[in-house]
Amino acid sequence: MRAEGQAHIERIEAALALVRKFLDWDRALRRLDELNARVEDPTLWDNPKDAQAVMRERRRLESSIGAVKEISQEMADAVEFVELGEAEGDDATVDEGLATLAALADRADEDKVQALLAGDADGYDTYLEIHAGAGGTESQDWAEMLQRMYTRWAERRGYKVELVDYHAGEAAGIKSATLLIKGENAYGYAKTESGVHRLVRISPYDSSARRHTSFSSVWVYPVIDDTFEIDINPADLKIDTYRASGAGGQHVNTTDSAVRITHIPSGIVAASQIDRSQHKNREIAMNMLKARMFEEEMRKREEAASAEHASKSDIGWGHQIRSYVLQPYQQVKDLRTGVVSPTPSDVLDGALDPFMAAALSQRVTGEAVEVEDID
Secondary structure (H helix, E strand, O other): OOHHHHHHHHHHHHHHHHHHHHHOHHHHHHHHHHHHHHHOOOOHHHOHHHHHHHHHHHHHHHHHHHHHHHHHHHHHHHHHHHHHHHHHOOHHHHHHHHHHHHHHHHHHHHHHHHHHOOOOOOOOOEEEEEEEOOOOHHHHHHHHHHHHHHHHHHHHOOOEEEEEEEEEOOOOOEEEEEEEEEOOOHHHHHHHHOEEEEEEEEOOOOOOOOEEEEEEEEEEEEOOOOOOOOOOOHHHEEEEEEOOOOOOHHHOOOOOOEEEEEEOOOOEEEEEOOOOOHHHHHHHHHHHHHHHHHHHHHHHHOHHHOOOOHHHOOOOHHHEEEEEEOOOOOEEEEOOOOEEEOOHHHHHOOOOHHHHHHHHHHHHHOOOOOOEEOO
């Protein structure tokens, strides 16, 4: 087997091994048998809510298990094809088999990510909040760059993006913004972005052209529906109204229609100015508050995300997840997984999927991967 073929095989085997580990393979096979038996039970639909949950879990397991088995078989067939070509000295057959292995490796990586998106809320839409750190105009400009980066990422995936809340900076950029990103698995992908993002560059606001370091934080939480029960005592809420602001004059309201809700016991704040109706903004902000509280509970349960929330931490050196260096060299490096891109312009234009895939994988392995360049 040529070196390139062996490399494809190793990629496929690594991806399948990760999925098997994530699924707890033997347990998943037993669970699928149990779910198939339940589907045969005519009383299943006596409780439609439970039945829907069973069907969702069954579809997910069938898809993940079926993909592993199918790719394993196709890899074995391709290897046999290559070995046959090598034995007969048929380069065309060998090349065809190697091309099949390369395509299987790409598919295995894609299926791996899909299999890892199996959390309770991974398939949901998501809110993504951005907050500028200390540093005035520098950090506020960086926060606006992040807003554009995530908007471009969402658009690349065919997601819909709405600006729910927005607070402009004094001179440039933004103090904070909240995006509502709608699309399949939006939260599952974006949840890996929560944390502090660091920018190093020659400042466009410094007349001496000195290098500056700026920080902004990102907080991601899912848009939940009525299947998630979140109890909130109205007495624990502080509700404020204020005049909406926006990125342009057409977005600015002249009435106090924007709403901010603070959950006093936890300190969690949710705000909306997306609608001209104060009543509608209050409804949106309340849904955001429930989503935040749900996400907070999920984080407590998930050991991989046991660190303090970015919004409750200092926005500085100690809580970074990614570093974006524009000067004196060009590089974006994820500090959790070691994944590196030598083209920050592509990353800032929304090329985030490799970073997200590596972070999802790390949640399963619990280990940082070797440093990987993204071409």
